[in-house]
Amino acid sequence: MSSKKLKAQMKIFKELETQLMVQAERLGVREDFDPFHMKELECDALNKHLIAFYQERANLEYEMQMLGTNKKEVLIKLERLGVYIRRAEKMAEQDQKEFRKMLDKLTPGKEAALKAVAVKGISVNLGIN
Amino acid sequence: MSSPGASIDTGFAQEKMYAMARQAMRPAVGEKEQDQPAESVSEQMTSLSWEAVEGKDGAKSFDLRGSDAVYLSTISAALAEDEVQSLSGKKQLKFKEKAIRSLEDKMLKMGMECFSHNFFVAELSKMGVGIMRFQLNLLGVEPNEINALMARAKREKIAAVNIGVQQLASEKVLFGIVTGAKIA
Numbered sequence: 429m430s431s432k433k434l435k436a437q438m439k440i441f442k443e444l445e446t447q448l449m450v451q452a453e454r455l456g457v458r459e460d461f462d463p464f465h466m467k468e469l470e471c472d473a474l475n476k477h478l479i480a481f482y483q484e485r486a487n488l489e490y491e492m493q494m495l496g497t498n499k500k501e502v503l504i505k506l507e508r509l510g511v512y513i514r515r516a517e518k519m520a521e522q523d524q525k526e527f528r529k530m531l532d533k534l535t536p537g538k539e540a541a542l543k544a545v546a547v548k549g550i551s552v553n554l555g556i557n
Numbered sequence: 558m559s560s561p562g563a564s565i566d567t568g569f570a571q572e573k574m575y576a577m578a579r580q581a582m583r584p585a586v587g588e589k590e591q592d593q594p595a596e597s598v599s600e601q602m603t604s605l606s607w608e609a610v611e612g613k614d615g616a617k618s619f620d621l622r623g624s625d626a627v628y629l630s631t632i633s634a635a636l637a638e639d640e641v642q643s644l645s646g647k648k649q650l651k652f653k654e655k656a657i658r659s660l661e662d663k664m665l666k667m668g669m670e671c672f673s674h675n676f677f678v679a680e681l682s683k684m685g686v687g688i689m690r691f692q693l694n695l696l697g698v699e700p701n702e703i704n705a706l707m708a709r710a711k712r713e714k715i716a717a718v719n720i721g722v723q724q725l726a727s728e729k730v731l732f733g734i735v736t737g738a739k740i741a
Binding site: 445 | 679722723725727728
């Protein structure tokens with residue numbers, strides 16, 4: 429796909445998102461769609477697509493081995509699917525990293541709390557003395 | 558109208574002169590009326606003046622004020638009510654139920670459109686909702702039911718927006734996978 433087409437498609441996505449956010453604002457639910465939630469939705473969608481790709485790969489392999497269809501065609505499909513799966517897995521890894529960063533930003537006192545818990549010598553007594 | 562010699566003391570004579578002057582004026586008014594053909598007839602309401610010219614009605618001014626708006630809406634409401642009652646009187650047609658159902662469906666759609674991203678669509682839908690609220694009132698639907706309908710429209714719109722956002726996220730991800738482009 430040429431860069432012009434890519435940019436055009438990106439514009440469409442952006443426009444759709446803007447329209448949906450305007451609608452959400454008019455409905456009074458704009459706060460529900462914060463960047464964290466949007467990232468979560470993208471992660472969910474990515475996982476769903478990955479599962480669908482794995483299923484498709486399994487189906488194609490079964491078709492090739494058991495049903496004896498046109499192997500060349502199936503191999504081409506498998507190769508393409510393999511590329512998609514690798515890309516999706518890479519994207520999932522990146523998303524997880526970004527997700528962790530966002531979580532760390534949302535919980536600024538997390539590291540300090542972990543350090544405090546890790547310090548030895550703190551004891552908590554529960555029960556009656 | 559008073560003559561140069563008239564004074565307060567000559568009150569009675571002054572009245573006589575007044576009457577004479579009026580009589581003298583009358584033929585002139587009559588001539589004026591004869592000159593003008595009876596083409597235009599104007600009728601004045603409190604703030605809305607109508608003028609009929611050569612048998613055609615035309616609004617001369619449309620400076621509607623509160624009392625006129627109430628007056629006109631009452632007339633139209635009464636007319637519409639009569640029409641609806643005359644139609645709903647026939648039980649075989651079940652017009653009322655049909656009308657209510659179709660109006661409710663329309664109102665649900667318009668209620669959803671009230672939250673559209675397009676300003677004009679949203680404003681027009683709000684107007685439409687107002688009209689339908691009025692029509693449903695005429696058909697005997699209670700305001701509570703209408704409000705419940707609007708609340709349902711809002712709920713459905715929220716659900717639609719949620720699904721839309723999910724679909725958009727899915728499309729974005731799929732596009733990124735297929736093309737290899739990084740989407741912000």
